[in-house]
Amino acid sequence: MNERVLRVQDLSVHFEVREGNLFRSRMHTLKAVNGVSFDLNAGETLGIVGESGCGKSTLARAMLALIKPNRGRVLWLGEDLGKLDEEELRKKRQDLQIVFQDPLAALNPRMTVRDIIAEPLWTFFPRIARVQVDERVSGMMKLVGLLPNQINRYPHEFSGGQCQRISIARALVLNPKLVVCDEPVSALDVSIQAQIINLLKDLQKKLNLSLVFIAHDLSVVKHISDRVMVMYLGRAMEVSQRGNLYRRPLHPYTKALIRAVPVPDPKLARKLVDTGLTGDMPSPLDLPRGCVFHTRCPYAVKRCELEVPPLRRMENNDWVACHRAEELDLTIAKSG
Amino acid sequence: MPLLELVNLDVGFDTPEGEVHAVNELNFSIEAGEALAIVGESGAGKTQSMMAVMGLLADNGHVSGQALFNGNDLLSMGAGELNQHRGSQIAMIFQDPMTSLNPYLSIEKQMIEVVMHHQGLDRAEAHAKAVEMLRAVRIPDPERRIGQYPHEFSGGMRQRAMVAMGLLCEPDLLIADEPTTALDVTVQAQIGHLMSELRQTSNTAIILITHDLGVVAGLCDRVLVMYAGEVVEWGSVEQIYYQPLHPYTRGLLESVPRLDQPDDAVLHAIPGNPPNLLALPDGCKFRDRCPKAHDACREEPPIRQGGEGHSYRCFLERTDE
Amino acid sequence: MTKNADNAVLDPFAAALEVKPIKGRSPWEDAWHRLLRNRAAVYSAFIMGFMFFLVVFGPMLISWDSGYTDWDHTSSPPSFSSGHWFGTDAIGRDIMVRTLEGGRISLLVGLVATIVSLLIGVSYGATAGYFGGTADRVMMRIVDIIYALPFMFFVILLMVVFGRNIVLIFVAIGAVNWLDMARIVRGQTLSLKNTEFIEAARACGVGDWAIIRRHIVPNLLGVVIIYVTLTIPQVILLESFLSFLGLGVQEPMSSWGALVSDGAQDMESAPWTLIVPAVFLTVTLYCFNFIGDGLRDALDPKDRL
Numbered sequence: 030m031n032e033r034v035l036r037v038q039d040l041s042v043h044f045e046v047r048e049g050n051l052f053r054s055r056m057h058t059l060k061a062v063n064g065v066s067f068d069l070n071a072g073e074t075l076g077i078v079g080e081s082g083c084g085k086s087t088l089a090r091a092m093l094a095l096i097k098p099n100r101g102r103v104l105w106l107g108e109d110l111g112k113l114d115e116e117e118l119r120k121k122r123q124d125l126q127i128v129f130q131d132p133l134a135a136l137n138p139r140m141t142v143r144d145i146i147a148e149p150l151w152t153f154f155p156r157i158a159r160v161q162v163d164e165r166v167s168g169m170m171k172l173v174g175l176l177p178n179q180i181n182r183y184p185h186e187f188s189g190g191q192c193q194r195i196s197i198a199r200a201l202v203l204n205p206k207l208v209v210c211d212e213p214v215s216a217l218d219v220s221i222q223a224q225i226i227n228l229l230k231d232l233q234k235k236l237n238l239s240l241v242f243i244a245h246d247l248s249v250v251k252h253i254s255d256r257v258m259v260m261y262l263g264r265a266m267e268v269s270q271r272g273n274l275y276r277r278p279l280h281p282y283t284k285a286l287i288r289a290v291p292v293p294d295p296k297l298a299r300k301l302v303d304t305g306l307t308g309d310m311p312s313p314l315d316l317p318r319g320c321v322f323h324t325r326c327p328y329a330v331k332r333c334e335l336e337v338p339p340l341r342r343m344e345n346n347d348w349v350a351c352h353r354a355e356e357l358d359l360t361i362a363k364s365g
Numbered sequence: 366m367p368l369l370e371l372v373n374l375d376v377g378f379d380t381p382e383g384e385v386h387a388v389n390e391l392n393f394s395i396e397a398g399e400a401l402a403i404v405g406e407s408g409a410g411k412t413q414s415m416m417a418v419m420g421l422l423a424d425n426g427h428v429s430g431q432a433l434f435n436g437n438d439l440l441s442m443g444a445g446e447l448n449q450h451r452g453s454q455i456a457m458i459f460q461d462p463m464t465s466l467n468p469y470l471s472i473e474k475q476m477i478e479v480v481m482h483h484q485g486l487d488r489a490e491a492h493a494k495a496v497e498m499l500r501a502v503r504i505p506d507p508e509r510r511i512g513q514y515p516h517e518f519s520g521g522m523r524q525r526a527m528v529a530m531g532l533l534c535e536p537d538l539l540i541a542d543e544p545t546t547a548l549d550v551t552v553q554a555q556i557g558h559l560m561s562e563l564r565q566t567s568n569t570a571i572i573l574i575t576h577d578l579g580v581v582a583g584l585c586d587r588v589l590v591m592y593a594g595e596v597v598e599w600g601s602v603e604q605i606y607y608q609p610l611h612p613y614t615r616g617l618l619e620s621v622p623r624l625d626q627p628d629d630a631v632l633h634a635i636p637g638n639p640p641n642l643l644a645l646p647d648g649c650k651f652r653d654r655c656p657k658a659h660d661a662c663r664e665e666p667p668i669r670q671g672g673e674g675h676s677y678r679c680f681l682e683r684t685d686e
Numbered sequence: 687m688t689k690n691a692d693n694a695v696l697d698p699f700a701a702a703l704e705v706k707p708i709k710g711r712s713p714w715e716d717a718w719h720r721l722l723r724n725r726a727a728v729y730s731a732f733i734m735g736f737m738f739f740l741v742v743f744g745p746m747l748i749s750w751d752s753g754y755t756d757w758d759h760t761s762s763p764p765s766f767s768s769g770h771w772f773g774t775d776a777i778g779r780d781i782m783v784r785t786l787e788g789g790r791i792s793l794l795v796g797l798v799a800t801i802v803s804l805l806i807g808v809s810y811g812a813t814a815g816y817f818g819g820t821a822d823r824v825m826m827r828i829v830d831i832i833y834a835l836p837f838m839f840f841v842i843l844l845m846v847v848f849g850r851n852i853v854l855i856f857v858a859i860g861a862v863n864w865l866d867m868a869r870i871v872r873g874q875t876l877s878l879k880n881t882e883f884i885e886a887a888r889a890c891g892v893g894d895w896a897i898i899r900r901h902i903v904p905n906l907l908g909v910v911i912i913y914v915t916l917t918i919p920q921v922i923l924l925e926s927f928l929s930f931l932g933l934g935v936q937e938p939m940s941s942w943g944a945l946v947s948d949g950a951q952d953m954e955s956a957p958w959t960l961i962v963p964a965v966f967l968t969v970t971l972y973c974f975n976f977i978g979d980g981l982r983d984a985l986d987p988k989d990r991l
Contacts, residue, residue, distance in 0.1 A: 080549040081520060095889055122891035135882040138713050139904040148900070149890040182710030188638040189407070199886070218406040218576045220620045223634035246550050248622035252632045271628055289550040291557075291579035293621040295602040298583030306551050308505065309519055361624075381719055 034239050035069040035092070035207060040101035042084070042091050046314065057314045061087040063263035064101070066340065071206070074233065074240040076250030076271075078286065079260035082313055085243050086130075088260070089211045092241065093125050094118060105207075123153055126200035130212035132192035136184040143180045146170070146198045153203060169198040173228060190221035194228070201232065209241040214249060226253055247283075248290045251275060259283045262313055262321040265340055269347040277360045279349035281326050284359045320352070328353055366436055367394035368570050369418070369455075369538055374430035376410065376417045376594075385642045387413040389594040391430070397537060398568040400561075402581040402602075404617065405591035406639040411574045415540050419457055420447045434538075453483035456531035460543040462523040466515040466530075472499075473511040476530055483534045495533065502529040502559055521552035528559060535567055542574045557584055579621040582606060587674075590614045593640040593650040600675030610669075611677040612655050649679070657681060717908070720984040727980020730973035737970060741789035748783050755779060764958055773958040775948065784940055785963045791941040792967070795855060796922040800914055802860030807867025808910060814868070815875025816898060826872065829865050837862055841933055850936050855928065859921050867913060874909050878902055908985035915978035919971040926967060942967040 042062040047055070061084040069075055077085050090096045092103055094110040103110045105121060113121065129135040136145055146166045150157055167177035173194040184192055193213060200208050210229065214222040230253050233240050244250045250257055251271065258268040259282060267280040278284045285306045292298045306325050311317055317324050323333040332352050340350040351357075376388035388410040395401045403411040417428040418439055432439040434450060442450075459465045467475055476495040480486050486494065492511075499507035502525040515523055524544060531539055541560070545553040561584050564571055573585055581588060581602070588605040590598040590613065598611040609615045619633035637654035649666045652658040661680050668678050721727055755777050764773040764781075773781050814825040841858045848854055878884060878901070887897050926943025928934035930950075935941045940948075942963045949960030 080551060090885075093889060095885065119891040119893075122889065125889075127886065127889045129882040129886060131882060135886050137883045137887075137901050137905070140900070141710055141712075144900075148887065148892060152890055152892045152896070178707045179710075181707045183712050185713065185716075186710060190638055196886070199890070203890075218639065219579070219622075220406055220576070220617055220635040221638070223620045223622070223632035224636070226632055227634060246622075248624055251624060251628065252622065252630065275624060275628070285551065287624060289554045290624055291550070291553065291577075291582070291621075292625075293579045293582050293606065293618060293623065295582045295606050309522060381723065 032071045033068050034071050034106060036104040037068075037092060038066050038101050038104070040065045040088070040091055040103065041099050042087050042096055043099045059313050060263050060316060061313065062091060062098075065260070065263075065265050066101075067258060067265065067268055069207070069239050069241065071239055072233070072237045073256070074242055074254045076254030076257040077241060077243045077260060078245065078247050078250055078257060080245060080310060082262075082310060083260040084263040084313075085260050086211050089127065089209045089241065089243055093127055093209060094121075095127075123149075123203045124206045126203070126205040126208045128193070128196050128200050128208060128210040128213045131216050132189045132196060133184060135196050136192055138184055141181050141183055142166075142170070142175075142195055145184070145195060146202055149199065149203045165202065166198075169202050172201070172232070173198045174224075188221075189217050190224055193217065193225050197225075197228065197232070201236070204236070205238070207239045207241070209243070211243050212245065213242070215245060222249065229253060246290065247275070247286050259286065262310065262316060264321055265348070265350060266322065267347070267349045267351075268340070269349075270345060273345060273347055275361065277358075279343060279347060279354050279359065280322075280351050281328050281357065281359065282322050284361070285325075287361055320350075328357055367433075368397045368399075368435065369572075370394040370431075370433040371414070371418070372431040372433065374414055374417065374428065374432060376413050376422065376426060376428050378423070379425045379427075380643075382643055386594055386645075387426075387642060388417070391596060393589055393596070393599070395538070395570050395572065397570055398564065399587070400564060400571040400573065400585040402573045402575065402585040402588045403591060404575055404578055404581060404588055406576055408593070408639045408642060409591040410594040411591050412542055415457065415542065415572065415574060419451060419455065419540070420444070421457075452479055452536075453534040454536050455538045455540065456534065456536040457540040457542065458527045458531045458544050460546055462520075462527045463515065465527065466523065468515050471512055471514055472518075472526055476511070476533055479530065480533055495529075498529045498533050499526065501532075501563070502526070503555070504529070521548055521555065524548055524552070524556060525559065528556065528563075532563060532567070532569065536569060538570045538572065540572045540574070543576070544573070545580060546575070546577070553580060560584060577621065578606075578617050590617065593642065593645055595650065595678065597651065597679070598671075598675075598677040600671065600677075604672055604675040608671065608675075610671045610675075610681070610683060611651075611679050612657050612681070613651050614677075616654075616656075717981075717984040721980050724980040724983060726976040727984075730976035730980070733969065734973045734977070737789070737966075737973070738793070741786050741793060744786040745783055745790075748780070748786075751783070763956070773956065773962075775952070775956070775959050781959060781962050785942070785945060785966055788940040788942050788945045788963060789966060789970075791852070791935055791939060792922050792925060792943070793970075795852075795859065795925040795941065796918040798856050799859040799863060799921045799925075800917045802856065803863035803867050803917065804910065804914060806860070807864035808871050808906070810864065811868035811871030811873075812875050812898065812902060812906065815872040816879060816894070816902065818876070818879070822872070826869075829868055832861075833865055841928065845933060850933075852935055852939065855925060855934060858928075859924050862924075863917055863921060867910075867917070870909060870913055871906060874906050875902055878905055912978060912982045912985060915974055915981055919974035919978075922967070922974075923971065942970075 040062055041060070041064055044059040044061055046057045046059045065088060067075065077088065079085050087096065091098050094103060098111065105125065110118065110121065143163065143166050146169055147162045150162055150165060166180060170177045170180065175191060175194050175198070184195070187195065214225050217225065226249065229240065229242070232238065240253070242250055242253050254271050256268060256270055257274050259266045259280060261282050266282050267274065267278065269279060274283060275287065278287060308325050311324055319335050320326070320333040320338050323329040326333065330353065336352065338350045338352045340348050342348055343354060371391050371393055374388055374391040375386070378385045378387060391414050393401070405411050413422070416422050418432045420439065422428060428440055430440065434455065439447060439450065473492065473495060477488065477491040480491040480494055481488065496507045496511055499511055504510050504522055504525055518526060528544070545556050548556065557580060560571060563569060573581065575581060585602055587601055588599065589596055590605070590611065592613050598605065598609070598614045605614060606618065609618055616633070616635035620635060622632060635654055640650060646653055648663040649655070652662040655662070666679050668676055669683070671677055671683055775781060810825065814822045844854050844858055884897060884901050887901055925934055925941060926946065929941050929943030930947040935944055945963035946960060946967065949963060953960050
């Protein structure tokens with residue numbers, strides 16, 4: 030059970046961005062992911078949370094070797110994905126799958142549900158018989174809660190939640206070991222979000238999957254994650270066990286994110302104090318020196334502006350990147 | 366006299382697959398300075414009802430009923446007359462700021478034109494007013510920022526600029542269509558604060574359209590829950606959150622993920638999918654997805670009273686719970 | 687709790703599990719229905735069908751031969767009694783036969799040159815767009831350079847070097863038109879390449895060619911079809927223009943452009959020699975443009991409800 034399947038070590042992804050006008054332009058380096066490390070065990074779910082622009086989607090793609098990292102490595106079952114040649118990597122893709130945010134955009138509008146779900150099968154088993162494909166596809170559709178008689182329909186004939194189920198069926202059809210879900214519920218109605226989260230949770234148990242579940246909202250990942258990583262401007266701020274993170278976050282940014290979750294209770298919501306976050310996220314093209322969060326942190330001191338805090342281990346195997354983690358008590362009050 | 370009163374508003378669309386009834390007999394009114402939420406899943410008709418009020422329906426749409434704004438029917442007005450109200454007395458902000466901000470004009474130009482047109486201010490006065498409004502929505506360094514173009518703003522700043530533009534002419538009514546759905550939670554919270562603050566300072570009435578009951582609680586006075594083009598429950602925020610009577614409202618409330626539940630609690634979902642408006646069931650439209658559906662639900666459900674100003678459309682008696 | 691709820695929803699459908707699959711409504715079918723609702727496009731398609739029939743079989747049904755000179759009726763106006771329904775030209779050739787045979791050439795040029803530009807343009811544009819980077823930059827600069835060559839100069843050069851030849855007209859027109867096609871296809875491919883469904887295919891380990899075949903080409907098709915229906919009339923017009931200037935087809939062969947050119951010389955004495963081919967040409971151009979517009983409305987997903 031506690032077998033370690035994925036190891037991400039000091040991963041960095043940078044993009045070159047040209048900025049300026051016709052006459053004067055400069056190349057900037059956008060540090061989308063900056064020295065992120067974590068492990069993932071078999072059957073475990075890691076939630077990754079952060080505001081848009083924090084690099085979580087880039088991290089997801091780099092994790093699956095869809096983007097080449099500039100530094101660091103991704104070890105899948107002990108093998109460095111960056112060192113594999115194209116054909117070996119292609120074989121590894123059987124085990125590594127991804128589910129995207131926009132349910133409709135992730136499905137080719139000109140293909141039927143059968144063709145969409147069967148595409149990975151054809152890719153890895155080109156000689157597979159049509160009957161077998163249909164059987165497997167129908168089985169997958171039942172598994173994700175779709176009616177198999179819908180097999181010949183096209184994506185635009187389904188609602189958002191159903192499209193996301195099709196995406197999940199496609200991701201699972203090859204019996205992968207790791208599924209990365211890049212904001213799978215952000216584009217769905219709240220009432221449908223829970224269906225998809227519960228489905229993923231069920232499937233994970235049934236199939237012993239390792240999941241990486243990305244969201245911009247801490248409340249969404251709470252129910253599915255064993256551990257949660259909080260990202261800000263390309264860096265991991267905190268990686269903690271779920272039970273600890275929501276009760277006693279170690280990083281001020283985690284606390285701000287927890288406080289920002291809306292409460293469906295009029296009396297509580299009205300007296301809610303604000304999140305403690307001031308200002309906007311700095312541009313990722315021009316990162317602050319020192320701790321990237323110091324410009325918005327209510328607890329920032331001089332040291333935070335000068336030194337980059339490393340991600341370090343605290344008790345209970347929780348990790349935090351904050352100079353003041355020991356002195357701050359960020360326990361969340363019971364009433365919210 | 367209420368600020369806005371909708372009387373038997375019906376909205377339909379002609380599509381190749383047949384006529385779609387997007388909104389069915391919508392009635393409500395909103396007073397000056399009040400905040401009303403219209404809540405429902407996609408396809409509930411919440412956006413289309415407001416688009417109809419604003420005269421922004423697509424070409425194949427048609428509307429009947431009345432929308433009385435200060436006693437004048439907006440639906441029977443010509444384009445010219447409607448334009449006098451739109452923008453100056455009623456403003457609408459949309460989910461995606463990029464679709465309603467013109468990418469080729471600077472924020473300044475877009476804001477100033479509105480004020481000069483509706484309030485007859487000169488350029489300098491309009492500029493000052495726009496800067497002041499950007500400052501009110503907490504855009505940092507507004508004097509410099511106002512000269513920039515929409516793509517130079519971050520997502521949250523764009524949405525705040527949209528709110529600023531909506532409020533520029535000090536409208537009596539602000540219609541906000543999922544203003545925070547595409548935004549990060551931290552920015553959501555900021556926009557929420559901003560709207561309730563502006564409501565207090567300038568007595569603007571707000572209609573907030575959303576699918577997420579989580580964001581409504583702190584902001585609104587009354588809630589209207591819509592399903593498949595019909596209002597299924599309406600009442601004060603307290604009534605809706607503390608004594609929801611329609612099974613759909615309960616489902617919506619339970620599906621909001623909360624941090625104060627135990628870690629292992631199973632998330633509640635409303636089973637099934639949002640309604641297909643082309644193939645609605647007879648009787649109660651929610652019965653396919655309703656945990657309490659029974660045979661009687663094949664008939665049109667009655668409207669029952671749940672309390673002062675609290676009604677719901679269901680066969681279940683209040684005491685059934 | 688939720689499991690029960692989910693089952694409750696699935697139960698009514700449990701019986702449906704064994705039911706035969708429902709047929710889906712593909713985006714193509716949707717587009718087809720939208721197209722059928724567009725009256726101008728449907729009528730245009732009918733008229734074009736009739737026009738093709740006339741042009742292909744018409745000359746066989748008419749007793750006059752296009753080269754035959756009827757010395758009894760030179761420059762005679764349209765009349766049923768003489769048998770020359772649309773009249774004759776200055777040397778007594780039947781205008782109707784000549785117009786229909788000219789139509790063969792005009793439509794043939796339109797179709798062949800369009801197919802040539804389609805084949806070159808789509809493969810060139812898709813390759814540039816899909817592989818991107820340096821390949822893209824080099825390929826598109828080549829397109830820019832060819833674009834910059836003056837077209838008439840290019841045609842005259844070809845004529846001088848190779849002599850007048852109908853194949854040259856195909857080559858000349860095709861060589862210019864594929865540039866637009868390549869640009870359009872490249873742009874579409876670039877934006878398609880970044881869609882999530884292609885990323886999903888890559889994440890599944892699908893190879894480059896399978897992605898192009900299964901994901902890119904079917905999604906390009908709509909734009910390409912629209913562009914083709916707008917290219918055909920453009921090419922026909924170009925050919926007419928060349929023929930009008932005397933650079934196009936040569937006697938005894940003719941095309942609508944050449945006929946209009948001939949007719950224009952006798953415009954005052956025998957207006958029918960101008961009017962008949964001009965009407966055919968104009969009707970064809972109108973029809974293709976209406977069909978193209980109809981297809982654009984039908985295939986463009988942006989206008990979807």
